[in-house]
Amino acid sequence: MESKYAVSCNNEMVKVELCGRLDATNTEGLQIELKKFAGQKIAKLIFFAKDLEYISSAGLRVIIFTKQKIGVDAEIFLIAAQPAILSVIKMSGLDNFMTIQESYSE
Amino acid sequence: MEIKTSTQNGATIIELSGSLDGNTVNEAQEKILPLLSANNFSLVLDLKSCGYISSAGLRLLLMAAKQLSTQGGVLLLSGLSAEIKDVMEMTGFDNFFKTFDNVAQALKAIGKE
Amino acid sequence: MFRVDLHPTHVCDCGKFRLRVGKPLPFGASIVPGGVNFSVYSSFATSCKLALFNKHEPKPFCVIPFKDEFRIGNVFTMVVFDLDYDNLEYGFYMDGPFNEREGQRFDKTKILMDPYAKAIGGRDVWGQAPDWDNIYQHRARICFDDFDWENDHPQETPVEDLIIYETHVRGFTKHPSSGVKHPGTFSGIREKIEYLKELGVNCVELMPIHEFDEFENSRPSPTTGKMLMNYWGYSNVGFFAPKAGYAATGKFGMQADECKTLIRELHKNGIEVILDVVFNHTAEGDQRGPYISYRGIDNKTYYLLTPDGYYYNFSGCGNTLNCNNPIVRNMILDCLRYWVADYHIDGFRFDLASILGRDMNGAPMHSPPLLETLAFDPILGKCKLIAEAWDAGGLYQVGCFPAWGRWAEWNGKYRDDLRKFLKGEPGMLGAMAQRLQGSPDLYAREGRGATASVNFITAHDGFTLKDMVSYNGKHNEANGENNSDGGNDNYSWNCGWEGESTDPEVNRLRVKQMKNAVAMLLVSQGTPMILSGDEMANTQWGNNNAYCQDNEISWLDWSLLEKNRELFNFFRKMIAFRRKHAVLRSRGHFQNRDYMGSGFADITWHGQKAWNADWSDESLCLAFVLCGRHAKGGTVDDNSVYVAMNMDWLMHGFQLPKLPDYMEWCVFANTDAAAGQDIWEPGQEVNLDNQEEFLVGARSVVILMGRDKPKNEVKSKKKSLK
Numbered sequence: 001m002e003s004k005y006a007v008s009c010n011n012e013m014v015k016v017e018l019c020g021r022l023d024a025t026n027t028e029g030l031q032i033e034l035k036k037f038a039g040q041k042i043a044k045l046i047f048f049a050k051d052l053e054y055i056s057s058a059g060l061r062v063i064i065f066t067k068q069k070i071g072v073d074a075e076i077f078l079i080a081a082q083p084a085i086l087s088v089i090k091m092s093g094l095d096n097f098m099t100i101q102e103s104y105s106e
Numbered sequence: 107m108e109i110k111t112s113t114q115n116g117a118t119i120i121e122l123s124g125s126l127d128g129n130t131v132n133e134a135q136e137k138i139l140p141l142l143s144a145n146n147f148s149l150v151l152d153l154k155s156c157g158y159i160s161s162a163g164l165r166l167l168l169m170a171a172k173q174l175s176t177q178g179g180v181l182l183l184s185g186l187s188a189e190i191k192d193v194m195e196m197t198g199f200d201n202f203f204k205t206f207d208n209v210a211q212a213l214k215a216i217g218k219e
Numbered sequence: 220m221f222r223v224d225l226h227p228t229h230v231c232d233c234g235k236f237r238l239r240v241g242k243p244l245p246f247g248a249s250i251v252p253g254g255v256n257f258s259v260y261s262s263f264a265t266s267c268k269l270a271l272f273n274k275h276e277p278k279p280f281c282v283i284p285f286k287d288e289f290r291i292g293n294v295f296t297m298v299v300f301d302l303d304y305d306n307l308e309y310g311f312y313m314d315g316p317f318n319e320r321e322g323q324r325f326d327k328t329k330i331l332m333d334p335y336a337k338a339i340g341g342r343d344v345w346g347q348a349p350d351w352d353n354i355y356q357h358r359a360r361i362c363f364d365d366f367d368w369e370n371d372h373p374q375e376t377p378v379e380d381l382i383i384y385e386t387h388v389r390g391f392t393k394h395p396s397s398g399v400k401h402p403g404t405f406s407g408i409r410e411k412i413e414y415l416k417e418l419g420v421n422c423v424e425l426m427p428i429h430e431f432d433e434f435e436n437s438r439p440s441p442t443t444g445k446m447l448m449n450y451w452g453y454s455n456v457g458f459f460a461p462k463a464g465y466a467a468t469g470k471f472g473m474q475a476d477e478c479k480t481l482i483r484e485l486h487k488n489g490i491e492v493i494l495d496v497v498f499n500h501t502a503e504g505d506q507r508g509p510y511i512s513y514r515g516i517d518n519k520t521y522y523l524l525t526p527d528g529y530y531y532n533f534s535g536c537g538n539t540l541n542c543n544n545p546i547v548r549n550m551i552l553d554c555l556r557y558w559v560a561d562y563h564i565d566g567f568r569f570d571l572a573s574i575l576g577r578d579m580n581g582a583p584m585h586s587p588p589l590l591e592t593l594a595f596d597p598i599l600g601k602c603k604l605i606a607e608a609w610d611a612g613g614l615y616q617v618g619c620f621p622a623w624g625r626w627a628e629w630n631g632k633y634r635d636d637l638r639k640f641l642k643g644e645p646g647m648l649g650a651m652a653q654r655l656q657g658s659p660d661l662y663a664r665e666g667r668g669a670t671a672s673v674n675f676i677t678a679h680d681g682f683t684l685k686d687m688v689s690y691n692g693k694h695n696e697a698n699g700e701n702n703s704d705g706g707n708d709n710y711s712w713n714c715g716w717e718g719e720s721t722d723p724e725v726n727r728l729r730v731k732q733m734k735n736a737v738a739m740l741l742v743s744q745g746t747p748m749i750l751s752g753d754e755m756a757n758t759q760w761g762n763n764n765a766y767c768q769d770n771e772i773s774w775l776d777w778s779l780l781e782k783n784r785e786l787f788n789f790f791r792k793m794i795a796f797r798r799k800h801a802v803l804r805s806r807g808h809f810q811n812r813d814y815m816g817s818g819f820a821d822i823t824w825h826g827q828k829a830w831n832a833d834w835s836d837e838s839l840c841l842a843f844v845l846c847g848r849h850a851k852g853g854t855v856d857d858n859s860v861y862v863a864m865n866m867d868w869l870m871h872g873f874q875l876p877k878l879p880d881y882m883e884w885c886v887f888a889n890t891d892a893a894a895g896q897d898i899w900e901p902g903q904e905v906n907l908d909n910q911e912e913f914l915v916g917a918r919s920v921v922i923l924m925g926r927d928k929p930k931n932e933v934k935s936k937k938k939s940l941k
Contacts, residue, residue: 057868057869060868061837065645067645068646068836068837069836090715091715091868092868093642093643093712093714093868094643094868095715096642096643096691096712096713097644127305127306128303128304128305128306128307129303129305129306131305160305160471160472161305161363161471161472161473161476162305162363164473164476165363165365192400192467193468193473196401196405196406196409196466196467196468196473196480197473197480198367198476198477198479198480198483199476201367201369202367
């Protein structure tokens with residue numbers, strides 16, 4: 001599967017579609033995209049991970065640190081993550097910083 | 107409360123029966139104080155028939171012990187129930203007395219068996 | 220010596236007792252030769268009668284009015300001769316105006332407890348149901364104020380050298396596993412003094428020991444059916460009396476002696492005593508509450524009242540004590556002076572202290588007279604004064620509590636910041652740097668120094684340490700309020716599983732996190748406070764507000780001590796390390812410069828690179844060095860200490876700053892190492908082969924100590940340089 005991501009924003013919600021791998025090769029690009037929202041009021045940061053197959057440390061950092069950069073009060077959601085991804089999130093303790101759900105509806 | 111005094115081998119023994127509390131402490135004081143005079147260096151207070159000692163009672167014993175000690179004597183207590191011993195320990199009164207199971211042992215300790 | 224003023228002049232109406240006018244001071248009941256001097260004040264009462272009871276009897280056996288000539292100003296005072304005060308309980312009938320709007324609530328049918336009662340009956344044995352129909356529930360008694368303190372004198376340990384251990388008198392030994400003769404009592408604590416010495420703490424802070432009503436608000440738990448009680452005791456019946464139900468000899472009325480004996484023994488063993496005092500409200504509640512004392516004696520004086528005569532509620536408990544009313548202020552001063560002089564108490568922690576700074580209308584004052592009075596009082600001159608610097612009315616004064624250089628504060632920001640850092644929240648390095656230094660951002664402004672900060676991660680309020688690493692959220696269902704009570708900002712992390720777990724990885728991480736927490740706490744400047752039981756991983760199963768749980772939830776389970784020896788040893792050695800090294804216990808804040816010429820500033824910051832901490836938001840790694848030559852402001856020569864903290868989920872190498880040639884780093888503690896290798900006895904720190912870099916494990920804390928190299932090693936180095 002091709003590794004890619006797509007970022008959109010409306011209504012104080014930033015949505016990120018993840019696909020394939022999120023690792024050192026593409027995290028920097030994702031971070032640059034997300035930094036564009038710095039200074040705006042962001043209530044929710046939603047990561048759609050149905051097609052995400054692998055996430056590295058660098059990838060994890062993007063998720064966590066984006067909250068610092070663009071929305072300290074924002075709620076982070078991780079939607080439809082695969083078991084392998086969930087396991088990594090749990091082992092690193094990051095499940096404590098986000099709401100993990102099977103699906104997302106407005 | 108009853109107080110009986112006797113001597114044994116030159117030692118004075120005071121037996122106290124009943125409760126040593128607010129009601130009886132004045133009477134006990136009147137009887138015990140004269141015995142703390144210069145002629146008595148050590149006193150044995152037999153409490154085997156004493157069921158209860160209140161705060162006031164403990165203080166009377168302490169006062170007697172301190173007065174005796176200024177005369178070079180010591181107040182020995184014998185026959186204390188386990189509960190009374192426990193109470194004395196918890197309220198910090200145990201340091202001032204020597205306690206024994208019975209009069210014979212107390213007398214032995216002061217060499218008057 | 221014969222005193223002319225102890226000669227009776229009157230006889231009471233029933234003929235049993237002789238009387239004379241008394242002395243207004245001291246207030247309360249004092250034993251004088253032949254009798255008792257009673258003195259009680261009320262600004263608005265029109266008459267007063269003394270009611271005398273035999274212990275436990277429902278009705279008084281004699282009522283003696285205070286004659287007009289027995290009154291001096293607003294004080295009713297008389298000496299009653301011929302009393303059997305060992306067996307006596309007494310109270311007052313007070314008559315006066317009843318006008319709700321004016322704040323007057325006199326009721327001449329009520330029998331009122333003496334506000335200055337030094338001993339109180341009615342709850343002699345904890346949990347023993349009283350006679351609910353009795354008109355006089357909490358009864359003043361006469362207390363012997365003599366006690367042989369032997370050579371006891373205040374330790375006056377500097378506050379920065381204290382290691383405070385917060386505990387609940389009943390909870391500490393009530394559990395059968397404690398093995399003490401009298402569980403849940405002052406005597407029970409006494410039996411555990413050897414344990415406290417082994418742990419190494421030098422100060423115990425006792426949750427409220429003044430007389431309170433454990434039956435206040437008691438109700439059955441909807442989930443367990445057990446009775447929920449007023450267990451913590453933050454509700455005052457009497458300010459001057461130790462709780463009878465906390466004494467094994469309480470049933471004999473000897474609680475004062477038992478409490479004093481405990482304090483004397485603690486002092487003998489080098490342990491100070493701080494009391495948690497509650498001057499923000501009383502157990503009388505609002506207008507629907509009972510008449511225990513203050514409401515019936517002088518409602519308008521004692522309570523903060525609205526213009527309509529209702530009760531202000533800044534405490535969250537129904538009423539608010541009018542602390543800056545001069546009369547109440549004096550009562551509080553009398554109370555604290557009494558505990559210091561008669562009980563040899565070393566310090567006080569003031570619950571909801573911000574209330575003490577509100578004026579008679581409830582408005583916060585800039586320079587509250589009460590707090591100023593306490594700060595300058597001569598009898599309290601060497602006492603520790605600690606404020607819980609907030610109240611339930613929205614006032615939060617951490618960092619700006621009026622201090623006069625005397626007051627310290629429970630540093631709630633320390634608790635929050637350290638917990639966030641511990642769970643790996645990013646962006647915390649700036650805050651951590653402040654907390655580790657004794658919070659100069661909060662306290663340096665007014666020159667208060669590190670001693671203003673009482674650092675803690677856990678306290679009775681909130682999770683225990685074990686629960687802080689085992690639960691993401693609170694579980695207070697047993698409290699019967701649908702889990703809506705208790706704080707929500709716990710900043711806790713369950714390490715991967717909510718609640719008890721059999722997963723060895725989860726449990727290992729939990730132990731490590733607890734070690735991390737106590738390690739960071741004990742290397743921070745300021746005064747550390749530890750919650751009793753944390754050293755053996757005591758759990759309340761996720762209940763973070765166990766104020767009403769008089770059962771296994773709150774009682775310390777001593778069987779955990781053996782199960783958690785590894786953790787206990789870690790605590791013990793960390794405490795010993797802190798006590799040994801003055802560099803961890805400064806009075807003032809750091810100057811951030813090298814004023815001793817050692818080559819190191821008093822404190823320097825590092826990270827994965829020596830001399831260069833990464834302060835960015837993404838960084839989860841921080842290290843610092845405390846230079847030993849600058850210990851206690853340069854007045855003491857100590858070892859240097861290096862602390863590395865890695866809250867990342869990955870391990871990182873930390874480059875070590877270089878020490879002078881004749882010194883080397885050695886390892887004191889490494890929370891990532893296996894049991895037995897995680898921490899060493901102070902003085903037996905182990906060699907470190909690699910002096911350049913230390914690989915700090917994920918979520919770990921490493922503490923190194925600088926020491927002189929062995930002499931021969933230095934010499935041989937010099938030789939080789941020739």
